[in-house]
Amino acid sequence: MNDFSELEDELKKLRPAQPSPILFERIEEAFADRRVSAAASARWNWWRLTQTPYSLGSGLAAAAVLVLFAVISLERRQDRGEKIAQISPAPEARPVSPARRNGSGVQGSTSSNRFIPAGATQVVYNTRDEGLQFARGSEQPLRRLRYQTHQTWQWRNPTTGASLRVSYPSEEVVLIPVSGQ
Amino acid sequence: MDNVASHEDWKSCFSEVAPGLLLFARQWVQSAADAEDVVQEAFVKFWRRNHNIENRALLYAAVRSIALDFIRRDRRRARREATVFAETEPAIEPQFEWGDETQSALAAAVGSLPHDQREVLVLKIWNELTFNEIAGALGISQNTAASRYRYALANLKKSLQPQ
Numbered sequence: 573m574n575d576f577s578e579l580e581d582e583l584k585k586l587r588p589a590q591p592s593p594i595l596f597e598r599i600e601e602a603f604a605d606r607r608v609s610a611a612a613s614a615r616w617n618w619w620r621l622t623q624t625p626y627s628l629g630s631g632l633a634a635a636a637v638l639v640l641f642a643v644i645s646l647e648r649r650q651d652r653g654e655k656i657a658q659i660s661p662a663p664e665a666r667p668v669s670p671a672r673r674n675g676s677g678v679q680g681s682t683s684s685n686r687f688i689p690a691g692a693t694q695v696v697y698n699t700r701d702e703g704l705q706f707a708r709g710s711e712q713p714l715r716r717l718r719y720q721t722h723q724t725w726q727w728r729n730p731t732t733g734a735s736l737r738v739s740y741p742s743e744e745v746v747l748i749p750v751s752g753q
Numbered sequence: 754m755d756n757v758a759s760h761e762d763w764k765s766c767f768s769e770v771a772p773g774l775l776l777f778a779r780q781w782v783q784s785a786a787d788a789e790d791v792v793q794e795a796f797v798k799f800w801r802r803n804h805n806i807e808n809r810a811l812l813y814a815a816v817r818s819i820a821l822d823f824i825r826r827d828r829r830r831a832r833r834e835a836t837v838f839a840e841t842e843p844a845i846e847p848q849f850e851w852g853d854e855t856q857s858a859l860a861a862a863v864g865s866l867p868h869d870q871r872e873v874l875v876l877k878i879w880n881e882l883t884f885n886e887i888a889g890a891l892g893i894s895q896n897t898a899a900s901r902y903r904y905a906l907a908n909l910k911k912s913l914q915p916q
Contacts, residue, residue, distance in 0.1 A: 576906040583863070583878045583909075586856055588776040589848035595775075595789045599767055602797040603760055 639725065639738060687736055690728035696721045704750060714747040766806055767796060773880035774816055779848055780872050781820035788820075795819045809882060810889030817872075817890065862912045870905035877902055 698720040704713040720743050727736040771792065778788035778795075795815040804811055849860040863871065876882045876890060887898040 576903075576910065579906055579910055579913075580878065582855075582859060583874075586859055586863075586879075587850045588772040588879050589785070589850055591771045591775050591789060591792070592785070595771065595793060596768070598789075598793050599796065600764070602793070603763065603800075 635740065635742065642738075643727075685729070686731070687727035687729050687734075690726045690735065691724075692726070693724045694721050695723075705747075707747065713750045715750050717746045717748065719744045719746065762806060763800055770809075770812070770880070773875075774813070776848065776879055777813060777872070777875050778816050778820050780868065780875060781817075781824060785848060787823065791816060791820045791823055809880075810886040813876060813880065813882065813886075813890035814892070858913065859909075862909050865912065866905055866908055870901045870908065873898055873901040874905040 696719050700718045700720075702716040702718055705716055706712075707714055720741070722739065722741050724737060724739040726738075729735070774792045774796070775785070775788050778791040779785070782788050782791060795812070795818075798819070799812050799815050849856070849863075851857050851860050863874065866874065872891065873887055876887045877884075882890065884895045884898045884902070887893075887902075888895040891898065893901075
């Protein structure tokens, strides 16, 4: 290798052509673009982190309102003496009860269409710990737990024995403050 | 390995290695503009993937890979360049800044080296890679890199001897 040391020195004196200034500008731009996109990505991740529980909460609230509306609507119909064809047997098909003969038939008819809450169950079939996070403007860490449940609401007509049952899956996100010891 | 270099470190690194990277890219693409495209793409990709700034073998391997992709992407142009190249010179002449006739002759001699020897020479002399790094960048053994380097120097010495 020593035979070539002089040649190597000569080669090292030969300088490669310098890149154009435009190349340096392009590299700078690529760095800047990356910084902007990284910041945008961080903002988007933060938005997702903070908005997801709210959107899930909104969904659950909307579902609860729908169920409530259905119950109220059902009760109003019963108050007006309307029949629920699907679940109540037709009064005409039944023999007239002694109470009806005594003049209290209207009350008897109303009570036969009344559904009362018979039960509610919530089965948690999956729980996932999604780790710690910081809520917007808060320095205290929160542990995020996601529960997947199956809820069932049941109403029963004590007179006719008919029952109404509504079941739906639901997801709940709970944020529990974590305090350092 | 995690990359903990700052943007300033990367800019400084690029300023330092850019001429050598460009010369290395010129082993495959003839025009300086194309070589700059290759170098930019390789360096930005290397940086975005958070590679270790010290892993030079990987950086040069990226330049080589992108240069080869560049040629494959534009086969028509590569054929045209190959045709022009065949008509004029047997090898792609690297771009150097030389000051006198001796250096001009040396640059021409480097340009006439076989491709496999020239790329090792370029990495060793103007990019200051070790044989181990050259082996990593080119996907060859360290012994092969060393022997190609010796052959390159021998060929240069021979071609520069007065007739």
